Amino acid sequence: MTLLSVEGVRSGYGTLQVLSDVSLEVAAGEAVAILGPNGAGKSTLLRTISGLIAPTAGAISFDGRDLVAMPAHRIPHAGLVQVPEARHIFPSLTVRENLLVGGTPLPGRAAREAALEDIWQIFPMLVTKRDAQAGTLSGGQQQMVAIGRALMSKPRLVMLDEPSLGLAPMVVRELYEVLRGLVRSGLTLLLVEQDVPVALGLVSRAYVIENGAIVLSGTADELRESDHVRHAYLGI
Amino acid sequence: MSFATLLQAVVSGLLLGGIYALVAMSLALVFGVMRVLNFAHGDLLMAGMYGIVVLNQAFGINPYAAIVLVAPVLALIGIAVYFVLIRRVLGAGPLMQAQVTLGLSFAIQSTALLVFGADLLNVRTSLDGAAFRVAGVVIGTPELIGFLISIVVCAALTWFILSTEFGRRLRAVAQDPTMAILCGIPVRSVQMMVFVGCTALLAVPAGCLMAFSQLTPTAGIQYSLLSLMVVVLGGLGDLRGAFVGGLLIGIVEAVTSALFNNPAAPGIIYLVFGLALLARPRGLFGRGSEA
Ligand SMILES: Nc1ncnc2c1ncn2[C@@H]1O[C@H](COP(=O)(O)OP(=O)(O)O)[C@@H](O)[C@H]1O
Numbered sequence A: 001m002t003l004l005s006v007e008g009v010r011s012g013y014g015t016l017q018v019l020s021d022v023s024l025e026v027a028a029g030e031a032v033a034i035l036g037p038n039g040a041g042k043s044t045l046l047r048t049i050s051g052l053i054a055p056t057a058g059a060i061s062f063d064g065r066d067l068v069a070m071p072a073h074r075i076p077h078a079g080l081v082q083v084p085e086a087r088h089i090f091p092s093l094t095v096r097e098n099l100l101v102g103g104t105p106l107p108g109r110a111a112r113e114a115a116l117e118d119i120w121q122i123f124p125m126l127v128t129k130r131d132a133q134a135g136t137l138s139g140g141q142q143q144m145v146a147i148g149r150a151l152m153s154k155p156r157l158v159m160l161d162e163p164s165l166g167l168a169p170m171v172v173r174e175l176y177e178v179l180r181g182l183v184r185s186g187l188t189l190l191l192v193e194q195d196v197p198v199a200l201g202l203v204s205r206a207y208v209i210e211n212g213a214i215v216l217s218g219t220a221d222e223l224r225e226s227d228h229v230r231h232a233y234l235g236i
Numbered sequence B: 001m002s003f004a005t006l007l008q009a010v011v012s013g014l015l016l017g018g019i020y021a022l023v024a025m026s027l028a029l030v031f032g033v034m035r036v037l038n039f040a041h042g043d044l045l046m047a048g049m050y051g052i053v054v055l056n057q058a059f060g061i062n063p064y065a066a067i068v069l070v071a072p073v074l075a076l077i078g079i080a081v082y083f084v085l086i087r088r089v090l091g092a093g094p095l096m097q098a099q100v101t102l103g104l105s106f107a108i109q110s111t112a113l114l115v116f117g118a119d120l121l122n123v124r125t126s127l128d129g130a131a132f133r134v135a136g137v138v139i140g141t142p143e144l145i146g147f148l149i150s151i152v153v154c155a156a157l158t159w160f161i162l163s164t165e166f167g168r169r170l171r172a173v174a175q176d177p178t179m180a181i182l183c184g185i186p187v188r189s190v191q192m193m194v195f196v197g198c199t200a201l202l203a204v205p206a207g208c209l210m211a212f213s214q215l216t217p218t219a220g221i222q223y224s225l226l227s228l229m230v231v232v233l234g235g236l237g238d239l240r241g242a243f244v245g246g247l248l249i250g251i252v253e254a255v256t257s258a259l260f261n262n263p264a265a266p267g268i269i270y271l272v273f274g275l276a277l278l279a280r281p282r283g284l285f286g287r288g289s290e291a
């Protein structure tokens, strides 16, 4: 079943058009990656899906609902959340407060407290930091807070924008281990990543975006074998 | 100047400063959450003070009780101001925001002049002129009551922001409005509620101030300048800074007018303000804009 569908989307900033005619689909339970070089428009695509930028053409629907017509702050309530590039944790809120803010779409306090327990299970290393200001945490821990905050609302689809950015390789490995577990337990994931081998190791399908347009798509295996991907992204 | 005079000035200033602290916290909160520096803040306070005067003169209601009646009226004014003016300049340049809120300030001042004239107004209470002495220092009873009420409200406001769900969302909006949207927070309505709430809250200092001071249509601009100074001094949007800054400005004001007993004395505050800003350009606590 198609959960997220993007069709012929054109989008950008003011007069600067970044995306031209982008289409993609994510089915429920699937992990899909968007790969592409710096400046290709990956973050712009996620911002457009999240309603932060209005597309100038095309349609975006989630679970059969029109996202373009939906106010941006309602989109998480519909079950679609984003962890933006550079994490954007709330630095002077505590870790616990960051997570509770992520639980805004949940129906009430009890549901938020219960969701909090689930996040401590997923990221046990955050438990001792629960009352620390999130801004004082290491980059890897902040990324966990950002992901935990997104998971708090029990979303049906999570979009991650370059979670490995600025993290040490060992921390990236740890983080992807957690992501793998989440995907295995049924989380639907749309992952933007510049680290192509790492991303292809996690997802089942991927799109390659260059200059604001999708130039290639296929299963992770197909893309690993593709000459274009091998030359441009895997350096083989 | 004798030590006794200085002590008297510090105490009187501190009492008044407690009320300034509440006025400034409300302004700082609006700035922190909306990134709009409201030059009409003192004029909204003045509108509340006129409300207190009207209720007192027409119905004999005492200024503290009148707070409860003035607050909802100020809330309505806040709603109108938000939808007619503030909403349009959210995210606009600071110059545009200053023009709009300065325009509002002049509009309130002119309305007050038109309706109430330029005469000094005050309220009558059973506490008029009541005072007592502690260790040689004269403490006005209404001044002390105003101070205590303001401090309690400052504490309650702080508790609300730090310990409630709405307060948590409010802080998220202040720190990163885009991320707050991505968390599902209706940022625009949070901003609206904060503006309306902070405007309504001005009923408290309005009642406290009217219990012992006089009112003319230029009071608004004085309180605007004063609270803007406090908020800049405290570090824009920093609530703790606004609180401490309010107390300090109250003391500096009282001490300078005791030191230099002439009409230029209020000017000294601006000098002190300038020097303090030179020393700590990011505010007392050096953090700048963080609610
Ligand atoms: N806020 C913005 N305002 C104007 N242009 C932007 C903004 N953000 C990104 N861009 C431009 O849009 C293009 C795509 O950027 P982005 O979507 O961030 O790429 P990616 O995430 O793939 O690295 C780039 O040319 C970038 O300069």
Ligand SMILES: [Mg+2]
Residues within 6 Å of the ligand: A042, A043, A044, A085, A161, A162
């Ligand atoms: Mg990007």
